[in-house]
Amino acid sequence: MEPVNLFDLAMRQSQWLAVRQTAIAGNVANVNTPGYLARDVEPFEKVLDRTGTVPGSTQPGHMGFGATEASFRTQAQEYNGAILPSKNTVVIENELMKAGEVRRAFEMNTAIVRAFHGMLLSVSKG
Amino acid sequence: MLGPVGALRLTPALASQTSTTSLSQSGTTAGASFADALAKAASGSVDKLENAEALSVEALKGNADTRQVVDAVMSAQQTLQAAVAIRDKIVSAYLEISRMSI
Amino acid sequence: MDALTASLRIAASGLGAQSERLRVVSENLANAQSTGNFPGADPYRRKTVTFVSELDRISGGSLVDVSAIDRDPSAFRLEFEPGNIAADENGYVKLPNVNVLIEMADMTEANRSYEANLQVIRQARDLISMTIDLMRTS
Numbered sequence: 002m003e004p005v006n007l008f009d010l011a012m013r014q015s016q017w018l019a020v021r022q023t024a025i026a027g028n029v030a031n032v033n034t035p036g037y038l039a040r041d042v043e044p045f046e047k048v049l050d051r052t053g054t055v056p057g058s059t060q061p062g063h064m065g066f067g068a069t070e071a072s073f074r075t076q077a078q079e080y081n082g083a084i085l086p087s088k089n090t091v092v093i094e095n096e097l098m099k100a101g102e103v104r105r106a107f108e109m110n111t112a113i114v115r116a117f118h119g120m121l122l123s124v125s126k127g
Numbered sequence: 128m129l130g131p132v133g134a135l136r137l138t139p140a141l142a143s144q145t146s147t148t149s150l151s152q153s154g155t156t157a158g159a160s161f162a163d164a165l166a167k168a169a170s171g172s173v174d175k176l177e178n179a180e181a182l183s184v185e186a187l188k189g190n191a192d193t194r195q196v197v198d199a200v201m202s203a204q205q206t207l208q209a210a211v212a213i214r215d216k217i218v219s220a221y222l223e224i225s226r227m228s229i
Numbered sequence: 230m231d232a233l234t235a236s237l238r239i240a241a242s243g244l245g246a247q248s249e250r251l252r253v254v255s256e257n258l259a260n261a262q263s264t265g266n267f268p269g270a271d272p273y274r275r276k277t278v279t280f281v282s283e284l285d286r287i288s289g290g291s292l293v294d295v296s297a298i299d300r301d302p303s304a305f306r307l308e309f310e311p312g313n314i315a316a317d318e319n320g321y322v323k324l325p326n327v328n329v330l331i332e333m334a335d336m337t338e339a340n341r342s343y344e345a346n347l348q349v350i351r352q353a354r355d356l357i358s359m360t361i362d363l364m365r366t367s
Contacts, residue, residue: 008198015194015360019232022356026236026349027282027291030243032342033250034280034293093345100352111359118201118363125209192231197363 011114017045018107020073025100028091035087038077041099048073168213172206179203233360235288236353242292243346249295250278250339254332261327269317273325275301301326 021042031037080090179199185191230238253276260273281296303326311320 008202012194012198016232019194019236019356022349022353023232023236023239023288023290026239026243026353029342029345029349030239030246030293031280031282031291032243032345033247033338034282037282037291040291093341097345097348100349104352104356107356107359111363114201115363118205121205122208125205125212193233193357193360194231197360200364 007117008114011110013048014045015107015110017042017048017073018103018110020075022100022103024075025096025103028096029093031089032091032093032096033087033089035089037089037091039080039091039096040075041078043074043076165213165217168206168210172203172210175199175203175206230287232288233353233357235285235290237350238285238288239290239292240346240349240353242294244343244350246280246293246295247339247343247346250280251336251343253278253298254336254339257325257327257332258329258336261325261329261332263325264313264315264322266314268315270315270323272305272315272323273327274305275303275325275327277301 024040024042028039078090082090082092084090179196179202182191182196182199186193186196257275263273264270265272277299279296279299280293282291282293284290285292305323305326307321308324309320310316310322313322315322317323
């Protein structure tokens with residue numbers, strides 16, 4: 002397989018993380034909404050496996066964001082716990098844990114980009 | 128699964144252009160292809176600068192995706208710095224040649 | 230609109246919905262003893278909040294909104310208090326169908342949900358900051 006451009010990969014991951022953050026925001030906002038099922042994006046590995054195809058941005062269930070045309074599939078998560086009478090499947094603790102994961106991954110992403118950007122600049126200096 | 132990440136491909140624009148320069152060619156053809164490569168590098172960095180500027184204008188108006196602006200600006204920085212370094216080397220090489228006694 | 234700004238919007242709608250809920254809870258608590266003012270009159274009737282999720286056309290995320298503020302149809306309590314203005318011919322006063330313990334539990338949950346939405350807003354704001362910081366030359 003071809004080597005991958007690091008900045009492009011980092012850009013793709015940051016878009017995925019941002020979409021995941023939006024899904025988490027939707028879950029937390031709807032924690033008390035009757036009948037609301039918690040949603041999450043597909044795993045990043047699946048997105049990478051799909052990169053050969055052109056992402057469709059107008060299919061239902063895709064969160065597409067304007068200029069980037071990067072759309073990732075979100076779907077209602079499977080829920081194995083006890084179903085509340087209100088049929089709401091959001092567990093706040095899980096959402097906050099996922100938010101923590103997003104944050105860590107995002108920090109790593111920006112740190113890597115910053116480091117390689119600095120390296121490139123220093124290579125062409127002088 | 129991903130193949131190995133090619134760190135050397137970080138600046139695809141510049142790297143691919145300078146790598147297509149075949150310095151092993153002799154005579155006037157070498158000069159033409161090198162000049163072509165330089166021209167491509169220069170226009171590549173101008174394109175990236177224009178793109179970064181356009182996105183920044185949109186960002187100032189409030190319309191742009193944050194990460195895209197950041198990426199475009201950093202990319203422009205990289206190509207610009209590389210282009211400037213190349214230009215400086217060319218200028219100093221030219222000056223050195225012009226000082227050579229015949 | 231990029232995804233991080235969208236999540237700010239979504240979390241803000243969550244804040245709005247939860248604070249509306251808190252407002253209704255405090256109204257219920259404040260009126261837990263409010264009787265009517267003529268004999269046999271109905272007292273304050275407990276209000277309830279119903280949330281509904283809306284698809285945000287701009288961002289594709291799920292906003293939340295208060296769809297309705299309804300009245301709890303359950304029966305009023307009766308208390309024997311002949312001296313009260315609202316006492317009927319048998320001396321019974323109708324009191325609001327507000328259970329203070331339930332309202333307090335509701336308030337605690339609303340606070341928790343409000344805090345969680347605040348967390349989301351803080352994180353989205355921080356992620357945007359981190360992105361912009363990339364451009365900063367150190």
